[in-house]
Amino acid sequence: MKKIDEKYEALFTPWKIGNVEIKNRIVMCPMGGTSLFGWFELTGCHFDKEAAKLFLERANNNVGLIIPGIAPLKDTFWGKWLWQNPKMFEELKVFMEEIHKTGAKLFIQLTAGMGRSWAITELVAPLHKNKFTRALIKPIIDTNHELASPSPQKSRWAHDIECPEMTKEQIHEIIEAFAKTAKLCRDAGVDGVEVHAVHEGYLLDQFSIEFFNQRTDEYGGSFENRYRFAAEVVKAIKEACGADYPVSLRYSVESKMKGFCEGAMPGEDYVEVGRNMAESERAAKYLQDAGYDMLNADNGTYDSWYWAHPPMYMPQNCNLEDVAHIKQFVDIPVVCAGRMEPDVGAKAVAEGKIDGVGVARQFLVDPQWITKLIEDRLEDIKPCICCHAGCFNFSRSKGHANTQDLTDTMGLSRCALNPETMQSKKYYIEPAKKQKTIAIIGGGIGGMEAAILCAKRGHKVTLYEKTHKLGGVFIAAAAPSFKEKDRELIAWYIREVGKLPITVKMNTEVTDIKSLDADEIIVATGAKAKKLPIKGADTAIEAVDYLLGNKPVGENVVVIGGGLTGCEIAYDLFLQGKKPAIVEMQDDLITTPGICLANTSYLRDCFKTNNVPVHLETGVTEITDKGVTVKHKDGSIETIPADSVILSVGYNPAPITTKGVHVIGDAKNVGNLRTVIWGAWDVCMKL
Numbered sequence: 001m002k003k004i005d006e007k008y009e010a011l012f013t014p015w016k017i018g019n020v021e022i023k024n025r026i027v028m029c030p031m032g033g034t035s036l037f038g039w040f041e042l043t044g045c046h047f048d049k050e051a052a053k054l055f056l057e058r059a060n061n062n063v064g065l066i067i068p069g070i071a072p073l074k075d076t077f078w079g080k081w082l083w084q085n086p087k088m089f090e091e092l093k094v095f096m097e098e099i100h101k102t103g104a105k106l107f108i109q110l111t112a113g114m115g116r117s118w119a120i121t122e123l124v125a126p127l128h129k130n131k132f133t134r135a136l137i138k139p140i141i142d143t144n145h146e147l148a149s150p151s152p153q154k155s156r157w158a159h160d161i162e163c164p165e166m167t168k169e170q171i172h173e174i175i176e177a178f179a180k181t182a183k184l185c186r187d188a189g190v191d192g193v194e195v196h197a198v199h200e201g202y203l204l205d206q207f208s209i210e211f212f213n214q215r216t217d218e219y220g221g222s223f224e225n226r227y228r229f230a231a232e233v234v235k236a237i238k239e240a241c242g243a244d245y246p247v248s249l250r251y252s253v254e255s256k257m258k259g260f261c262e263g264a265m266p267g268e269d270y271v272e273v274g275r276n277m278a279e280s281e282r283a284a285k286y287l288q289d290a291g292y293d294m295l296n297a298d299n300g301t302y303d304s305w306y307w308a309h310p311p312m313y314m315p316q317n318c319n320l321e322d323v324a325h326i327k328q329f330v331d332i333p334v335v336c337a338g339r340m341e342p343d344v345g346a347k348a349v350a351e352g353k354i355d356g357v358g359v360a361r362q363f364l365v366d367p368q369w370i371t372k373l374i375e376d377r378l379e380d381i382k383p384c385i386c387c388h389a390g391c392f393n394f395s396r397s398k399g400h401a402n403t404q405d406l407t408d409t410m411g412l413s414r415c416a417l418n419p420e421t422m423q424s425k426k427y428y429i430e431p432a433k434k435q436k437t438i439a440i441i442g443g444g445i446g447g448m449e450a451a452i453l454c455a456k457r458g459h460k461v462t463l464y465e466k467t468h469k470l471g472g473v474f475i476a477a478a479a480p481s482f483k484e485k486d487r488e489l490i491a492w493y494i495r496e497v498g499k500l501p502i503t504v505k506m507n508t509e510v511t512d513i514k515s516l517d518a519d520e521i522i523v524a525t526g527a528k529a530k531k532l533p534i535k536g537a538d539t540a541i542e543a544v545d546y547l548l549g550n551k552p553v554g555e556n557v558v559v560i561g562g563g564l565t566g567c568e569i570a571y572d573l574f575l576q577g578k579k580p581a582i583v584e585m586q587d588d589l590i591t592t593p594g595i596c597l598a599n600t601s602y603l604r605d606c607f608k609t610n611n612v613p614v615h616l617e618t619g620v621t622e623i624t625d626k627g628v629t630v631k632h633k634d635g636s637i638e639t640i641p642a643d644s645v646i647l648s649v650g651y652n653p654a655p656i657t658t659k660g661v662h663v664i665g666d667a668k669n670v671g672n673l674r675t676v677i678w679g680a681w682d683v684c685m686k687l
Contacts, residue, residue, distance in 0.1 A: 008343065008373060017246045020191050022105050023105075024063075025064060025355065025356045026065075027066075027296070028058055028066045029296065029335075030070060030194070030360070031069045031412070032069045032413065033422065035070060036095070037082060039051075040409060040410045041077070044075050047087075050422055050424065052095050055068065058104075059104035061371045062370040063370055066099070068109060069413060071108060073111065073181055074145065076146065078140065079142055081180075082184075083184055092190070093189050107190065107194045107248055108193050108194070109193070110178060110181055112202070112203045112229070113148065118155070120155060121402045122401050123406055124401075128161060147163040148163065150166060150207045150213040153212060165215075174233075175233055178233045179241075182241050182247075186241045191246065193241075193247055194250055195234060195237075197251070198252065198287065200250075200252055205255075205301065207227075207228075208283065209274045210226065211273045211274055223286075224286075227290075231290035234249070234292050235290060235291055238291050247292055249294070249295055251284070251296065252275065252297070252299050253298070253326045254274070254275055254299050254300075255273070255274020255299075255304065256274070257272065258270050258272075259303075260303065263300070263306065266315055277322070282329075284330050288330045293333075294332055294334070295330065295332065295333075297319070298319040298337045299323075305597055309596070310338050311386050311387075311598055312387070312486070316339045320344065320348060323354060324354055327355075335355060335356035335358045336358060338358075340359055345357030362383075364384070364390075364418060364421045365382050365384045365417050365421075366382040369381045379491075379492070380495075382417060382418070382492050384485065385489055386485060387673065388596030388598060389594065389674040391412065391416075395594055395596060397587075397589075399587065403594075408594070411423075417677060419677060419681045429453065432459055435459055436687060437518045438461050438519065438521075439510075439517075440521075440522045441522065441656060442667070444471060444474060445471070445474050445673060446524040446664050446679070448470060450664060451463045452500060453681060456500070457687070459687065461501075462504075463502055463503070464510050465504065465505070465508065466508060470497065473526050474486065476543075478490055480572040482572075482575070510656065513656070513660070513661060520687050521662065522683065522684075523656060523667050525654055526666045527651035529650075530650045535621075536624055543565055543566070543569060547569070553646065554642075554644045555579055556643045557580045557581070557642060558581050558644075559573075559581070560649060561647065561650070562582045562589040567590055567600075567607075571606060580612055581613040582614045582615065583618050585618065589603065589614065590603065590604075613640075617632070618632050653667050655668070664683050
C-alpha cells in the first residue's frame with residue numbers, strides 16, 4: 001500500500017473513548033435516516049438492513065468509528081419502545097460481529113426526542129391542531145409526545161402550534177428507556193452509545209437552554225436544573241451498563257441564536273440568547289463529570305440550523321475554532337464536525353486541538369472516500385456539494401410547516417449525487433443483457449451521468465455536446481465563489497467520462513436525431529430561461545449570462561426572482577461588495593419544496609442581517625434605464641433604482657425532440673441535481 005501523505009498521517013493514529021480503542025480519527029457522524037432501527041416507517045421499529053448495508057460498506061473502507069443516525073427511544077409510529085423489541089437486538093448482534101471483522105467500532109445514537117424541533121409536516125399539522133383528529137390518530141402517531149417540550153412554546157416548523165410541556169413522569173420514562181435500550185445495545189456487542197442530544201436545539205438541548213426552558217421544577221431554572229435531564233440520562237446508562245461502558249454526547253458548543261427562528265451569521269457581533277461560550281465552558285465540564293466519555297461537537301440550533309448542517313455558503317471547518325476552544329475545559333475526547341476538510345482536521349488532531357474528525361454527508365456521496373484518501377487518489381473522491389437535496393431536504397417557508405414530501409421524510413439520508421445510497425434495492429448497476437449503441441445528446445451533468453452509467457453497464461456510448469465544454473448549465477451554477485465543491489464535481493464528472501470507453505464529440509450540435517446511428521437516444525439538452533412579458537425585459541441580464549461573466553453589472557443591482565438561483569445571485573453580489581435588491585412575487589424567498597431549511601434560512605438570515613432589500617409579494621411592471629418599476633401588494637407603485645437588472649424567473653424544458661427518444665434532466669422537467677441524476681438512472685437502468 002502506498003504511504004499515506006504525511007499531512008493526513010494524524011488521521012490514522014489510534015485513540016480511545018473510555019476503554020474502547022478506535023483505529024483512526026475519522027468518525028462517521030450520525031445522520032437522520034441512517035438509524036439501524038429504521039426511520040419513520042409505518043411498519044415500526046425494526047433492524048434496518050439498508051442502513052446496515054450502508055455502514056458495512058463504509059466499515060470496509062477504513063472508517064474508524066461509525067455513529068448511525070438517531071434512534072427514537074419510542075417509535076414514531078405505534079408508540080412502541082425500542083427496548084420492547086428483543087428480536088431487533090438479536091439481529092443487531094449478528095451485524096456487530098460483521099462490523100468488528102473490519103476493525104471499525106460502532107456507537108448507537110439514542111434520542112430523547114425533538115420537542116419543538118420536531119419537523120411536523122404540512123400533512124400532519126392540521127391533524128394535530130384539531131382535538132378530535134389528534135385523538136383519532138394518537139394510536140398511530142402521538143403528536144403530543146413528539147412535540148412535548150420543556151415548556152409550552154411555538155413549534156419551530158409550525159408557528160401556530162404550541163408544543164405541550166413535558167411532564168416529570170415522561171422525563172423519568174425517557175431516562176429509564178435510555179438505560180434499558182443502552183443495555184440491550186451493550187449485550188448486542190455495540191461498542192458504546194451516544195446520547196442525542198445537548199445539541200442543535202433538540203429536546204435535551206431545549207431543557208439546557210433558558211430561552212426554551214421556563215420550568216419551575218427541578219428540571220428548570222438554575223444551571224444544574226437545566227442540565228439535570230442530560231446528567232440523569234448518563235448516570236442511568238452507566239448504572240445499567242457499567243461505569244466502563246462508553247457514552248458519547250452529541251453537543252453544541254454555542255447555540256448561535258439571536259432569537260426565535262433567527263440565527264447568527266459567521267463572524268457576526270451579536271447577543272447570544274442560547275448557550276454562549278461562558279456557559280458552554282462550564283457545561284462541558286459538568287457533563288463530563290456527570291459521566292460522559294466523549295463530546296461529539298459542533299454548533300447551532302434549528303433556529304441557526306446552518307451551523308449544524310452547513311450549506312455551501314458556510315465556511316469550511318466552520319465549527320473548528322469553537323470546538324477546539326471547548327476541548328480546553330474537559331479531559332475527555334472531543335470530535336469536531338461541520339464541513340471538515342481532511343487536511344485541516346488532521347492538522348487540528350496533530351496539534352491536540354481535537355481528538356477526532358467528524359464527517360457525515362461525504363460518506364453518502366462516496367463510500368470509498370477514506371480508501372481513496374489513503375491511496376492518494378484525491379481526484380477520484382466524488383465531492384459532497386452540501387445541497388441537502390437527498391439527505392435532509394426538510395423545507396419551510398412563511399406560513400407553512402415542513403413542506404418536504406412524506407415519502408422523502410420516510411427516506412432520509414439518500415444522496416442527490418449517488419442514487420444507490422440507502423436505495424440499493426431500487427438503484428444498482430448490473431451488466432446489460434444486450435449491448436446497445438447509445439447516443440446521448442447534451443454534455444451537462446445529466447448527460448454525463450447517463451453516459452457513465454450506460455458505459456458501466458457495457459453499452460457502447462457516444463456523448464454529443466454542442467459547446468467546447470462539458471458541464472452544461474451547471475458550469476454557470478458553479479461559478480460563484482462559494483461553489484467550490486460544485487466546480488470540483490464538474491471536474492470529477494469529466495475525469496470519470498475520460499476513464500470509460502465513452503466517445504465524446506465536442507462542438508457537435510445534433511439537430512436531426514435521424515442522423516444518429518444508435519439503438520437508443522437519450523436527450524439531455526436542458527432548459528431555457530423564461531421571459532418576462534413586460535416592457536424593457538429585453539434589456540435585463542439573464543441569470544446564466546451574469547453567472548458566466550458574459551455581461552458586467554453595476555453597483556446597484558435588482559434581481560428579479562427570489563427563488564434559489566436568484567437568492568444565490570444576490571448573495572454572490574453581496575459578497576462582491578455590490579448592493580443587490582430582490583423582487584419576488586411570492587410571500588417568502590425560496591418557496592419551492594425540497595430545498596433544505598438549513599440552506600434557505602442562511603440566505604434569509606444573511607439578507608436580513610446585512611440589510612439587503614427584499615421586496616416580497618411584489619410584481620414587476622417595467623424595466624427602464626433608471627431601474628425597475630414594481631407594484632406592491634397594497635397596490636402602491638415604486639421605482640427601485642438600478643444600474644443593472646438580472647432576471648432569474650425560472651426555466652422551461654428544452655428537449656430537441658420528445659419522439660422516439662428518452663428525455664432526462666431539465667429537458668424533461670426542470671429540477672435540481674437530484675432529479676437530474678436519479679432521473680438518468682431511472683432511464684439508463686432499463687436500457
